[in-house]
Amino acid sequence: AQSVTQLGSHVSVSEGALVLLRCNYSSSVPPYLFWYVQYPNQGLQLLLKYTSAATLVKGINGFEAEFKKSETSFHLTKPSAHMSDAAEYFCAVSGRDDKIIFGKGTRLHILP
Amino acid sequence: KAGVTQTPRYLIKTRGQQVTLSCSPISGHRSVSWYQQTPGQGLQFLFEYFSETQRNKGNFPGRFSGRQFSNSRSEMNVSTLELGDSALYLCASSVSGSGNTIYFGEGSWLTVV
Numbered sequence: 001a002q003s004v005t006q007l008g009s010h011v012s013v014s015e016g017a018l019v020l021l022r023c024n025y026s027s028s029v030p031p032y033l034f035w036y037v038q039y040p041n042q043g044l045q046l047l048l049k050y051t052s053a054a055t056l057v058k059g060i061n062g063f064e065a066e067f068k069k070s071e072t073s074f075h076l077t078k079p080s081a082h083m084s085d086a087a088e089y090f091c092a093v094s095g096r097d098d099k100i101i102f103g104k105g106t107r108l109h110i111l112p
Numbered sequence: 113k114a115g116v117t118q119t120p121r122y123l124i125k126t127r128g129q130q131v132t133l134s135c136s137p138i139s140g141h142r143s144v145s146w147y148q149q150t151p152g153q154g155l156q157f158l159f160e161y162f163s164e165t166q167r168n169k170g171n172f173p174g175r176f177s178g179r180q181f182s183n184s185r186s187e188m189n190v191s192t193l194e195l196g197d198s199a200l201y202l203c204a205s206s207v208s209g210s211g212n213t214i215y216f217g218e219g220s221w222l223t224v225v
Contacts, residue, residue, distance in 0.1 A: 032211035036216075041218075042219075043116070043218045044204075046215070051211060099168055100145075100214055101157075
């Protein structure tokens with residue numbers, strides 16, 4: 001069975017600072033891992049996806065995530081935060097079946 | 113290519129009523145999943161349909177049901193609405209198969225009064 005834990009329901013960073021959103025997963029099989037972003041009053045949009053082709057995955061809007069099997073982590077980073085990055089971010093894991101399990105989400109606040 | 117379309121976007125219902133929400137998946141996608149999102153519980157999986165068959169189901173009462181049509185369009189129904197059913201209901205579609213990306217619609221906001 002798969003599970004996802006996102007550390008921190010709220011994260012605040014200053015504009016221009018590094019964004020780091022943490023995600024740890026549990027999976028009995030090699031996982032597929034996703035990060036989604038949700039802007040206010042919208043659905044979820046795919047940021048990036050790990051499929052085992054490369055451990056460092058680059059996504060849209062300057063975000064990237066690194067798969068670390070030894071740490072069972074898939075943390076999301078962006079070198080320099082922008083006001084438009086304020087949103088809720090969801091980490092998700094999928095195994096051999098078609099179930100995708102989502103974390104509880106992390107709301108990112110950008111301070112001017 | 114059109115995205116996932118959900119209707120209606122907003123609706124208000126009274127306790128005890130029932131509601132039907134509709135979802136049109138991306139063309140060519142045969143899997144449709146439904147999620148409930150609330151501030152307290154986050155994103156919770158309701159069920160998933162593939163080729164008109166329910167393939168996966170979350171932990172929701174029987175008042176929540178769904179179906180999928182031969183054109184992959186899906187509907188979900190909630191009967192005997194309760195105040196706690198107020199939520200954003202999200203539909204997502206995918207080609208299906210292990211590891212496939214799911215694409216979300218913008219959701220249907222349901223308020224139960």
